[in-house]
Amino acid sequence: MESNGDGASRILREIEALKDEKARIEEKILDLEAQLQEEASLPHQQQQQNESVCNGCCPSVSAADANLAHGLTADSIYRYSRHLLLPSFGVQAQSNLLKSSILVVGAGGLGSPALLYLAACGVGRLGIVDHDVVELNNMHRQVIHTEAYIGQPKVKSAAAACRSINSTIQIVEHEQALRTSNALEILSQYDIVVDATDNAPSRYMISDCCVVLGKPLVSGAALGLEGQLTVYNYKGGPCYRCLFPTPPPTSACQRCSDSGVLGVVPGIIGCLQALEAIKIASDVGEPLSGRMLLFDALSARIRIVKIRGRSLQCEVCGENTTFNQQHFKDFDYEKFTQSPLSTSPPKLKLLAPDSRITSKEYKERVVSGEPHVLVDVRPEHHYKIVSLPKSLNIPLTSLEARLPEISSALKEQEEGTRSGANLYVICRRGNDSQRAVECLRNMGFDLAKDIVGGLESWANDVDPNFPMY
Amino acid sequence: MEVKTEGDNLPTATPVVKDGPSVQIKVLFFAKARDITGLTELSMEVSSGSTTQDCLNELVAKFPSLDEIRHCIVLALNEEYTTESAVVKDKDELAIIPPISGG
Numbered sequence: 001m002e003s004n005g006d007g008a009s010r011i012l013r014e015i016e017a018l019k020d021e022k023a024r025i026e027e028k029i030l031d032l033e034a035q036l037q038e039e040a041s042l043p044h045q046q047q048q049q050n051e052s053v054c055n056g057c058c059p060s061v062s063a064a065d066a067n068l069a070h071g072l073t074a075d076s077i078y079r080y081s082r083h084l085l086l087p088s089f090g091v092q093a094q095s096n097l098l099k100s101s102i103l104v105v106g107a108g109g110l111g112s113p114a115l116l117y118l119a120a121c122g123v124g125r126l127g128i129v130d131h132d133v134v135e136l137n138n139m140h141r142q143v144i145h146t147e148a149y150i151g152q153p154k155v156k157s158a159a160a161a162c163r164s165i166n167s168t169i170q171i172v173e174h175e176q177a178l179r180t181s182n183a184l185e186i187l188s189q190y191d192i193v194v195d196a197t198d199n200a201p202s203r204y205m206i207s208d209c210c211v212v213l214g215k216p217l218v219s220g221a222a223l224g225l226e227g228q229l230t231v232y233n234y235k236g237g238p239c240y241r242c243l244f245p246t247p248p249p250t251s252a253c254q255r256c257s258d259s260g261v262l263g264v265v266p267g268i269i270g271c272l273q274a275l276e277a278i279k280i281a282s283d284v285g286e287p288l289s290g291r292m293l294l295f296d297a298l299s300a301r302i303r304i305v306k307i308r309g310r311s312l313q314c315e316v317c318g319e320n321t322t323f324n325q326q327h328f329k330d331f332d333y334e335k336f337t338q339s340p341l342s343t344s345p346p347k348l349k350l351l352a353p354d355s356r357i358t359s360k361e362y363k364e365r366v367v368s369g370e371p372h373v374l375v376d377v378r379p380e381h382h383y384k385i386v387s388l389p390k391s392l393n394i395p396l397t398s399l400e401a402r403l404p405e406i407s408s409a410l411k412e413q414e415e416g417t418r419s420g421a422n423l424y425v426i427c428r429r430g431n432d433s434q435r436a437v438e439c440l441r442n443m444g445f446d447l448a449k450d451i452v453g454g455l456e457s458w459a460n461d462v463d464p465n466f467p468m469y
Numbered sequence: 470m471e472v473k474t475e476g477d478n479l480p481t482a483t484p485v486v487k488d489g490p491s492v493q494i495k496v497l498f499f500a501k502a503r504d505i506t507g508l509t510e511l512s513m514e515v516s517s518g519s520t521t522q523d524c525l526n527e528l529v530a531k532f533p534s535l536d537e538i539r540h541c542i543v544l545a546l547n548e549e550y551t552t553e554s555a556v557v558k559d560k561d562e563l564a565i566i567p568p569i570s571g572g
Contacts, residue, residue, distance in 0.1 A: 106572055108572055109572050110572040111572070196572050197572055198570065198571050198572040199570050200568075200570045203568075203570060220572065221568070221569040221570055221571055221572055222569065222571055222572055223500070223569045223570070223571030224571075226499065226500055226503075226569060227569070228500075228566075228568070228569050243543055243568075244541055244543075244568050246540045246541050247541065248501070248538060248541040248567060248568060248570075249537050249538065249541070251537060254501070254569075254570070254571060255570075255571060256571045256572070259571070261571060266571075266572055292543065292566070294499060294566065296499075296509075299509070303548065303564075304548070305543070305545040305548050305549070305550070305564060305566065306545070306548060306549040306550050307543055307545070307550050308543075308550040
């Protein structure tokens with residue numbers, strides 16, 4: 001009996017081990033098949049479009065054997081069955097989707113959910129453009145990325161996530177910044193473009209490029225607690241420039257890295273972008289063209305506003321436009337919008353070197369006990385996140401009104417010393433502190449100096465444990 | 470400033486014209502316009518026959534920083550695209566929509 005029991009458990013263990021191995025091998029095969037599909041498709045993408053669905057993973061005979069006129073494979077029928085069951089979607093819309101190609105520009109807050117849904121729903125070829133790397137402060141909203149990918153290119157991370165959801169579609173990685181030099185070449189490879197970028201010059205550039213190439217554009221944006229969504233350049237509808245011929249002033253351009261954003265807000269807009277792209281690709285329903293959706297998270301309100309049609313005077317898509325591919329290549333979008341295409345914050349240089357000190361110098365002065373006042377000009381809600389000891393928070397916007405507070409703080413420091421107290425100004429990155437020092441010097445605070453690079457440089461050069469945000 | 474902070478009741482702006490008929494409109498602010506005014510909406514009384522441009526002028530007078538985004542907004546009257554020459558009627562809803570760029 002005992003030997004029998006031993007034998008049985010040995011066999012069971014062996015079965016388990018073999019099953020594990022089998023699973024590993026199957027996983028490896030799937031992975032290799034996906035790779036093969038991608039390798040094979042790159043040189044002849046046009047031809048690939050129609051075939052990509054059944055390449056590799058399933059024998060191509062099955063569709064013919066089952067006499068399926070729509071060309072969906074058995075695997076596809078099962079995978080997308082819930083789409084096929086929708087009377088208003090069905091086989092026709094799904095096979096349209098499988099034959100379509102969509103480019104998502106930006107794998108961030110908007111691009112994350114858009115890409116996940118587009119991959120899942122069976123878009124035949126899905127392109128991703130991004131040049132950033134995954135950072136810890138992305139994780140609260142860029143849900144396509146996982147902690148394991150921090151420091152790695154977003155395109156790699158997003159592509160891996162899409163492939164793990166759907167290994168039967170083609171995912172194309174464009175690991176580069178979109179510029180006028182490469183935009184025509186990249187966008188021309190796709191049927192539909194999804195703008196999931198985070199800055200004004202990119203939005204103008206992508207819209208213009210879509211007009212020149214005749215591609216519909218699904219444009220989404222999110223900031224703070226608000227989101228916007230529109231489909232541009234669709235069947236004679238308006239383009240981004242028809243609505244906004246004049247770019248917003250730089251002061252009105254806000255970034256998530258400055259103004260903040262509630263993570264789920266771009267998530268919602270990104271999902272809606274996926275929805276609009278799916279509608280256009282599958283030729284179902286009424287795309288949001290000529291209308292703009294405004295999402296207000298705090299009041300839980302969605303408004304849809306009818307917007308203007310195509311403008312006859314539009315510089316890019318109007319009646320007498322001469323705007324063409326060459327104009328596009330030569331157009332300077334950073335100059336036009338006066339803001340950079342990259343998301344990196346601007347570095348101001350307002351002050352002369354003798355009006356500034358480095359964070360290391362400031363540290364030395366604190367250690368030596370120099371009498372001084374440190375004014376932190378960040379907004380109050382920034383100050384609440386983290387601040388340097390004994391700093392006085394006077395936001396830049398209320399600086400002029402609160403000068404007396406600085407004067408009295410200086411006086412307090414000067415008590416018992418023969419020389420005057422110094423005045424230093426700090427902010428997050430060293431731009432607002434320069435503006436503040438300029439203002440202070442104009443108001444008679446001749447000793448005011450700013451700390452170069454702000455708290456960011458303090459964290460980099462003085463105290464690596466200082467929390468950054 | 471006559472505009473009170475936002476609560477359940479809409480803040481109201483002082484009537485521009487004291488004599489003659491006037492109309493009451495509701496102004497909705499979005500994105501940057503919301504930051505500038507600190508309001509999501511505002512009830513405003515303007516003389517009848519006023520255009521959306523008149524309303525905008527009035528708003529810029531009240532919130533001077535609105536001027537910087539004035540030429541980069543979508544205007545909607547009762548959720549429909551409008552131009553600055555459209556005449557506002559009583560109980561109209563004027564939406565001021567600057568573009569958002571973030572993502």
